[in-house]
Amino acid sequence: MKASLVLTNVDTIAALATPAGRGGVAVIRVSGPNLTPIINGILQRELSPRIATFCDFLDEQEHSLDQGIAIFFPAPHSFTGENVLELQGHGGPVVVQQILQRIFQLGARPARPGEFSERAFLNEKIDLAQAESIADLINANSVHAARAAMHSLQGEFSQLIHVLLESLIQLRSYVEAALDFSEEEIDFLGDHSLVEKIDVLISCVDEVLSQAKQGALLQEGMTIVIAGKPNAGKSSLLNRLSGRESAIVTDIPGTTRDVLREDIQIDGLPLHIVDTAGLRESQDKVEKIGIERAQEEIKKADRLLWIVDAKEEGFDPLSDPFFISLQCAAPLTLVYNKIDLIDKKPELLEKPLYTEIMISAKTAAGIDLLKKHLKSAVGYHDGEGKFIARIRHVDALKKSRHSLEVALKHLQAHRAGELVAEELRYAQKSLSEITGEFTNEDLLGRIFSSFCVGK
Template sequence: MSHNDTIVAQATPPGRGGVGILRISGLKAREVAESVLGKLPKPRYADYLPFKDADGSTLDQGIALWFPGPNSFTGEDVLELQGHGGPVILDLLLKRILTIPGLRIARPGEFSERAFLNDKLDLAQAEAIADLIDASSEQAARSALNSLQGAFSARVNHLVEALTHLRIYVEAAIDFPDEEIDFLSDGKIEGLLNNVIADLDAVRAEARQGSLLREGMKVVIAGRPNAGKSSLLNALAGREAAIVTDIAGTTRDVLREHIHIDGMPLHIIDTAGLRDASDEVERIGIERAWQEIEQADRVLFMVDGTTTDAVDPADIWPDFIARLPTKLPITVVRNKADITGETLGLSEVNDHSLVRLSARTGEGVDVLRNHLKQSMGFETNMEGGFLARRRHLQALAEAAEHLQQGKAQLLGARAGELLAEELRLAQQNLSEITGEFTSDDLLGRIFSSFCIGK
């Protein structure tokens, strides 16, 4: 579809409401105003007017806002019509607007996409609009707003500027090899490069925090039947989310709960007890449990403390540990401490965390909550932080890898040309975050995930 078309969409959620808003952007927005309102409203003033049908009859009356381009959200002429929020009224008004030639319904995210294409927002800021709408906590909303206001982009642009300065210095060293001073070995380039690497590491750490706020942490509770998995889910959720009985195999499907620990989103998944099942329904539930385990950020290996004294997961259930994905973090949870009399708390056993608690009484559950937060490196105080997406983390990681490769070329063979190329690639990775260097296919995928009308 052409970006020269004039687009229209409902900017408020579907259904009944006190107010319903239609947004129009493009060259024909002026014509829509003159046709539906009978005049062009004063720019950036709220004008209370009747909304007219093609035959001159009144469809509704409400507030009209006129934002002539380029001083608008999209950079184009924008008209907003704020009427009554009944779906029938809004549908009639939308049909009326679409009778004007050259208008079409906007694609999801197309208003934000046009703002990006018209340099009103960079790509990270545009993504922050969707993140602000989807924020699941106050902290996530504040961080998304920081990103929308340019906090993340400013950090990235600072890195890009530093790389530009460094590339100029390296190119000068390559172009003037006969100078008395060997620029590649005098230590200045290495110092500048180390500064950029340190700054990038700091941004990556903040981005990981921002990604946790946005994406959350996926934690799967797994173990044998009757180990107390559903009781732990209920204890973490603070409500009876799962049925708890003494009958082995009560949980036959995946149960999900979304909670927050001091602002960190947590996706807790309770799974069917793992065993050799003869029942077909239970067998399917166990297979789904393994699918969730393979996609987890961390597994809580639930152990009935009354059945074994072992604390090393390899001793408790070697076949289970052998099937787990490589490098998947495990926390052993020895349950039923209220019966065994074990000392509550957190300890380390052969590179694995061990938490002793009672899911039934709730004793020790707070220790597990703090452990989950700390294991992901989550910091409660993120004033001035920003949200980040997986693509941002990937771009930052690739940029860091290119800088390390470039440093190796500098310190090893003093290969200025290879260092310059690694710096260029790192700069390209960073520019993908703000959209200075981004493929059309990626743009399509990003904006298609937005709400219609945004």
């Protein structure tokens, strides 16, 4: 599949690699099989490989469009694995457009979003997980996320996947070989060491899975929806968590009508906090829409913070008809707010089906406890994640783990060698999706088109 894609990518592509707009320097990147016409046309001189050369960038009439640095990276020692030309000129939108137009005139076409990274992947300069980490590094919102993305880019995550794949391939060859000799098949299926080997592999997958979940949290964060009756202090809590007065707070019930969002971080864990309209029966047209929106947000939450006034101590959400009617699937934290009014101390209680926490949005009492609770509720460990990952990777690891478990069942319950072999094959396929060895073109298209142009 890779080879056929490479063959269709014979045209030369160009794009601005630095952000659009005005800046000191703009870098234009050109990649393709043959850049001689472009270099001859715009620079009218030869370039030594990987040497920065100060020169004029020329138009058709040989007038200078700009002056800057040109660097030529001959294939395969370049980012994309093709011949690459980088022009570093002045960062003005007009001058950049003129240079790009000139390059297009000389035979290149505009690059699609992510097309440089896609070519790097197709030419096996990086695998899929590494290509994704480029986008993650660029989009990183915290030092933690940037470091983790860098580790992924350097191949640490891919390396772990390769180790798992190696063990799986060994296991598969053992099983397949045994299947070829039906007499020995009986021995091999009864051989406890095979069960052990699959067990060990499942624990190894679990280990990588837990790290990948951490990496995916760093990359995607989680959505926390604050909901409850009017005046409970939802907007006050949003403001307290975000550290700014983003929501209007008054003592009038029904103050918040729209959905408000703030992105915050707790020790590198990105949290998308959503404040919603207080839930109650209302005849007010605007408030009713706000309440509908709140209900929609609750459905999308990764965790729900249900706020009640601390005076309502003993409130049981699970027997509250209003709460039940929301049919919230997300895990719940019941937050008693305004403890300053009843002279209570912050406290956290683990109930069988949810967590209870006492805070004051006004005095900030218990806010650190709440933050700590949110971190541990999603399994986020302090310190940094080793590498960045995506939900896609976590899902692939889970699928692989599931296949291994099914293989184990077939082995133990029925000694069904063929089925064991088949499941091990699925397990391998799922793992290979992470690094892109078995990935279909649709998925590739989706992944790379989410990048920006020039990457």
